[in-house]
Each structure stands twice: as structure tokens, then as C-alpha cells.
Amino acid sequence: MFRAITRLYHPRASGTYRPFSSMLDQFRDLVPRAQRMSDPVGRSWSVAELRRKSFQDLHKLWFVLYKERNMLLTEKQLSRRKGAIFPQPERFKKVQKSMGAIRHVLGERKRDKLSSLALGGMDRDADDTDNEKDIAV
Numbered sequence: 001m002f003r004a005i006t007r008l009y010h011p012r013a014s015g016t017y018r019p020f021s022s023m024l025d026q027f028r029d030l031v032p033r034a035q036r037m038s039d040p041v042g043r044s045w046s047v048a049e050l051r052r053k054s055f056q057d058l059h060k061l062w063f064v065l066y067k068e069r070n071m072l073l074t075e076k077q078l079s080r081r082k083g084a085i086f087p088q089p090e091r092f093k094k095v096q097k098s099m100g101a102i103r104h105v106l107g108e109r110k111r112d113k114l115s116s117l118a119l120g121g122m123d124r125d126a127d128d129t130d131n132e133k134d135i136a137v
Contacts, residue, residue, distance in 0.1 A: 044094040050105045058102055065102075069095050 050058065072092045079086040 044097040047101045
């Protein structure tokens with residue numbers, strides 16, 4: 001039964017999908033260390049790109065980044081314990097920057113929604129006072 005639950009697939013393993021051998025493999029980078037030392041790292045997500053995404057897409061991306069962050073923290077800890085150099089330290093900064101950009105976009109959307117609700121409430125209050133004057137006359 002436990003094996004049925006753990007049938008997750010790791011997309012970064014040499015371009016093919018292969019099952020995790022254990023649940024803890026999700027917290028390890030399955031790409032060989034030598035390859036990680038030589039491969040360039042991608043870029044972080046910009047706020048402008050994230051503004052075009054739906055809430056569901058941002059939610060999915062948040063959890064992908066969250067898992068990546070946890071995996072990088074695990075790798076950093078293992079490297080520290082072994083006294084080895086942590087490969088691609090800039091990856092962690094790019095994940096943090098992307099997560100910060102998602103927070104920024106969600107904060108903008110929240111402020112916009114609250115301001116539109118506040119303005120909508122003020123318009124209704126003005127309409128209510130006009131209706132009260134009409135009723136009083």
C-alpha cells in the first residue's frame with residue numbers, strides 16, 4: 001500500500017520520468033553532482049510574468065518552488081555535513097526571489113480587491129444618502 005502512495009515521478013532525472021525510490025528522494029536532487037556543478041542555472045520568475053498568471057497557476061508554481069526550496073536546503077545541509085561545496089548556490093537565491101515575486105503579485109491583487117471593495121462601498125453609501133434625501137422630501 002505504501003508503494004502505491006509513493007509512485008511519484010521526478011521530471012529532472014536525465015530528461016526522463018522515473019519513480020522515486022522512497023519518499024525522502026523528493027528532498028534530494030537526483031541529478032549527479034558533477035553535472036550540477038557544470039550546468040548553468042535558469043533564471044527566476046519576474047513580477048511582470050507572474051502578473052499574467054491565474055491564481056491556480058501561481059498556487060501550483062508556489063508549491064513547485066516550495067519543494068525545490070526544501071530540496072535545496074536538504075542538499076545544502078548534506079554538503080555542509082560532508083564538508084563538500086554546495087553546487088549551484090545561486091539556485092537557492094533564484095527560488096527565493098521567485099517566491100518573493102509571487103508574494104508581491106498576490107499582495108497587489110489583494111490590495112486592488114480591497115480598494116475596489118472600499119470604493120464600491122463608498123459609492124453605495126453615497127447612493128443610500130441620496131435615497132434617504134428622496135424619501136425625506
